Amino acid sequence: MSDLTINTDLARSILTGFIHSETTRAGFSKAVLGLSGGIDSALSCYLAAEALGGENVLAVRMPYKTSSQESLDHAQLVIDATGVQSMTIPITEMADGLINKFPDMNSLRKGNIMARCRMITLYDQSVAFNGLVVGTGNKTEILLGYTTLFGDSACAFNPIGDLYKTQVRQLSHALCIPEVIVSKAPTADLWAGQTDEGELGFTYADVDKLLYLYVDERYTPEECVEAGFERKFVETVVARVRRFHFKRVMPPIAKLSNRTVGYDFLYLRDWGT
C-alpha cells in the first residue's frame, strides 16, 4: 500500500547532481549549512560534501545554552566523516538578548527565536564563506508545517525536501551515516527530553505512510481511513497540512497592475543559467 522504499543509488546521484547544478549555475562553488547533530542536516551535509568536495562545504554548529552535548558530539562525527570545514557559533547571547526582555516567554517563541538566530548566523556565513545555504528540511516536516518560517526553513535550495523522514533514514543508512545519528529519536533539542514524535503525537513511520497515500497517491481522507488509518489521526494530519500551507508558499502580493510578481511574472530561478 505505502511502499516508501527508494533506490538510494539513484536518489544519491540525482541529489548530488542537483546540489552541484544549483550551486555552480548561481556562480558559487561552495555551500554552508547548519549541522544540528540530527539526521536531516547530517544527510544534507553528506550529499553536499559529495557534490562539492568537503573543503567547499562549511558546516556550522550553533548550540544554545540548553542544547545537549550529545548534539554537538554527533555533529562532530559528521564533520569528521565528511571532511567538511566547520565552525561553532553559540547563539545563546544573541537569542537571550531578546528572550530576556520577556520573562514570561513561552517555549514556542523561544524556539522560533533560536531557529531565526541560526538563520541569521548561516546567512552571515553565506557571505563570509561565499557559499549558498543548503536546506535541511524533509518532506514530512514541510508537509506538517513542523518548521519555523524564515528560520530552519530558510535556504537557497533544498536537496532533501522531497524525501519523507522514513526515506531520509533509508538514504542515510546507504550513505553510512553513523548509526547513532540515524537511529536516535529526532528532536529540535530545545529542552531536555524533547522529541519530535512526542510533540507531534504520532510517529514518523506512521505519518509518512499516511502522507504518502494522501499526498503522493492522492487518496481522499475517507480513502485513507478505509485503508486502515484511524479517523482522528487522518483528520489531525490533513488539518495540519492545510493549516500550515502558508509556510510553503511565498507571501501573496495584492494584485493591482497587469503584471505582478507571483501571478503573471513567471520565470524559474534558474533563468539565464
Add this chain to the structure above:
Amino acid sequence: MKVKLALAQINTTLGVVEKNLEKHLTRIKEAEAHGADLVLFPELSLTGYVLQDLVPAVAHKPSLEDPVFKELLSASRNIDITVGFVEEDVRSRFFISSAYLSREKVVHVHRKVYLPTYGLFDEGRFFAWGDTTSAFDTRFGRMGMLICEDFWHISPPYLLWLDGADVFLFMSASPGRGLTEAPQLSTAHWVESINRAYASIFTSFVVHCNRVGYEDGLHFWGGSTVYNPDGELLAKAPLQQETLTLCELNLNDLHHTRARLPLLRDERTALVQREMNRILSRDGSASGR
C-alpha cells in the same frame, strides 16, 4: 542501406539561445567527425524547457533569414540535423517545434500537438497547439518526428506509421519523477516501455533523444534509446550525463522484420476510418479536439 545516428543528449542553458546554439554547432561537428549521417537534439534544445514568460523572447523562425537557423542550416551541409526550438509563426503564435534540416534546407517542422498542462506541466498556458502529424521524406527514407507528450498518446505514432514513417524520431525534455526501489525513475521506465512497444507494434525504428541537466528542482534523466523493428534495444545513452551516442541503423531490418511479421501489410485502415467515423459521430462522444 545503413544510416548512422548521433544522439546528442545535452544539457541546455535556460533561455540563452546563443549559448545553446554554440553547443549545437560543437556537437554537430563532433558527430560529423564520427561519420554520423544524422544528429538529433532533444526537445527545446535551443532554449531549455521551463521557459514560462521567456517564450516570446527566445522564439525563432526556421528559415535562412533567421540568424540562428542560418548557422544551423549551414551546418547541415554534410550531416542531417534535428533541432528543438520555440517557433513563432507569422501571426505570432508560439509552438514547441522540432525541425529536420538537411543539405542546407528545412525538410520538415513538427509542432508539438499534445501540450501537457497538468501536474508539474504548464505548456498549454504558454504555447499554441500544433495541428498536424505528418511523415516526411529524407535521404534515408521516410521518417516522422514527435515531441515528448505527443508519443505518450498512441494516435500520433499510429498516424505517422500510416503516413509512411519507418523511422520514428522522438524528442523529449522529460523531467524525471517517481522514485521507487527500481534502478530508474518511473518516467524513464514508462518511456522505454512504450518506445519498445511502438517499435514492435509498428515494426519500425524508434529513436528517442532526451535531455539531461536540471532546471530549478526538475531533473532531466537522459537515457536516450534506439529500438529496432523487432523491439530490440540497439543503443542506450547513460542516465544524467551529456553524451553523444552513436548508433547505426540497418534499414534492411525493416524488410527482415516485416517479411516475418506483416503487421503493416495487414493493418485495416479503412476499418479504422469507418469505426472512427461511427465513434466520433455518436451522441455524447468523448472526442473534443
